[in-house]
Amino acid sequence: MTHPVLTLDLAEEADTAALGQRLAVIARPGDVIALYGDLGAGKTTLARALIRQLAGPETEAPSPTFTLVQTYRAASQASGLTIWHFDLYRLNHPGEARELGLEEAVDGLALIEWPERLGRDLPLARLEVQLSFGGAGRIARLVDLDDWSTRLNGDWRSPE
Numbered sequence: 001m002t003h004p005v006l007t008l009d010l011a012e013e014a015d016t017a018a019l020g021q022r023l024a025v026i027a028r029p030g031d032v033i034a035l036y037g038d039l040g041a042g043k044t045t046l047a048r049a050l051i052r053q054l055a056g057p058e059t060e061a062p063s064p065t066f067t068l069v070q071t072y073r074a075a076s077q078a079s080g081l082t083i084w085h086f087d088l089y090r091l092n093h094p095g096e097a098r099e100l101g102l103e104e105a106v107d108g109l110a111l112i113e114w115p116e117r118l119g120r121d122l123p124l125a126r127l128e129v130q131l132s133f134g135g136a137g138r139i140a141r142l143v144d145l146d147d148w149s150t151r152l153n154g155d156w157r158s159p160e
């Protein structure tokens with residue numbers, strides 16, 4: 001099966017952040033964004049920018065390296081969207097993610113670093129953001145395993 005793919009050049013850190021902000025504009029409750037990439041590829045940079053776009057620019061968004069998960073409340077959404085930011089690098093076994101609230105997270109907006117740690121528990125409907133070292137800085141491949149292609153092809157813009 002082939003899936004819609006978008007490849008973007010992220011020449012510098014600001015481009016990674018801008019991608020996070022742009023995804024924030026089209027993200028919806030129930031979305032899962034799986035952030036793939038080696039150590040230092042830019043997963044947290046992207047997640048932080050996305051979180052700040054939704055929860056407010058002053059939001060502290062530390063890497064959940066040791067807590068494994070951090071949650072945020074979107075400021076602008078009357079529905080009170082919860083954003084779940086996972087870093088599963090230190091996950092011991094996939095079942096542990098359930099204890100961290102993975103099932104609840106998918107009702108909100110789930111951003112998952114090291115999604116491969118989930119094995120079969122990784123939600124099938126997801127946007128994959130695959131970050132790699134390349135070009136001037138990083139390359140992002142966005143692979144749509146959901147209905148994101150209509151949104152990516154539509155009017156998505158940088159927030160004001």
Ligand SMILES: Nc1ncnc2c1ncn2[C@@H]1O[C@H](COP(=O)(O)OP(=O)(O)OP(=O)(O)O)[C@@H](O)[C@H]1O
Binds near residue numbers: 011046113
């Ligand atoms: N497009 C880019 N070009 C150059 N450097 C970048 C780019 N995007 C992010 N970086 C830099 O890469 C470094 C690592 O970023 P970040 O912490 O987001 O990576 P990570 O994928 O979350 O790593 P980890 O696997 O350790 O969690 C940071 O110093 C950040 O500034």
Ligand SMILES: [Mg+2]
Binds near residue numbers: 043044045063
């Ligand atoms: Mg990280």
